[in-house]
Amino acid sequence: MPMPQKMGRGDEMGRGPYEKSGIINDTGLPPGKTVEEHFEIPFYTEDVTDDNDRVIERKLMDNTLELNVKLWYLPYGNKQSDPFIWQEYTQTITVSE
């Protein structure tokens, strides 16, 4: 998402077209380039502790995880105003019990 510069000066972002002049930062997708993102999502576990409150075991509560990856476009910068899901991917991930 482009972060337009307010009145072409300083570190503040401008919102309306009447304020925007320049770009401070851009997290959008540049043309012809591949952007990679890496995520690590923990499975649901519960820790077992001994008498000294020391974690001695991490118990896996469910060895499946429903993964849902969404590429959002948020024209107004939040999910309340006209959000758009560009792409979506789902998969069930498992680990050994």
Place this chain on the structure above:
Amino acid sequence: MKKTKNTLMAFLACIAAFVLIATSAFAAGVGKDGTIVAKKGKATTIAELVAMYDSTGCIDCHEDTHDEWANSAHARSVYGTGRTAATMKTALENGVLSWAYSGAESPEDVEVEHLMGCAKCHLPQLADATDAVAKEFIADIYALMDAYRNDDEEKFDDMKDTLLSLNINCLVCHNRMAITHKWTDGYPQDGTVYGSSDGEHEDEAYPHTKVSPIMSESIFCGQCHGLGPNFELDNPTQCATAYGSYLWAYTAEGGTETCQECHMEKSGLGHDMQSYRSKVMSDAAVDFEVEAYGAKWRDGRLVTPKAIVKVKMTNRTGHAIPDG
């Protein structure tokens, strides 16, 4: 002495005559007097402005093209989904009316120049209207917003229809905006539709067709779809930046396709030019690959199970996504 005086006067008269001839023959903008606005005169009401660029005569022979266009954002460039008109009101209040040196303190003070930050692209033909039209335009947007707040459906629909009558239609693109380099290619002339061929045109008001040298070039779209700040304005605005990105991040990296090739031809959408809200465009725009698997991280004797997720996104368009 008298002879010298007469000679001097004759010399000055010659210079004056030369300046006059030079001015009329070589004034900047040869053919500028043949444009639609030059022939019809500046519009003094919204109705006159709509009539000046009335394209309804095109429908008889180009119905399919018209129907494609009617579904595009170009057909509602001022009203949008309602948000565009609302943003123009915000731009006026938070911008023009709040700035110390704009010369406008209330909506009644607004002139055409105050609105060109938005109108440059959303309604370029506003430049062919008097300040009375700028005031009427702003009054209509206020009336629309008031009617919405007061649940006055009739007034709201009336104002909505007025704002929808102002758009980027056939004549705006195929005449007014059809030539960028006017000193090279000439000014777009009243009575002529600019496209892909020279010849006769079966239309009483527009009996000629002429080639627009840029109609299939990206620069044509770039007139509105933006380089960044519009420095030609006394207070620059910035809305679209797609054309800047196209030039410096796409063609500079070897890209060769034009806006029209992707948005009109390959998409199959023709004059229904769309962006991400059209599935055919959003699907073609981004390759989205996800690789995911489970793995167990071990820290001492503690095992932490995780999903490892790798996402690859490749922008296949000719500009950054998103734009703005």
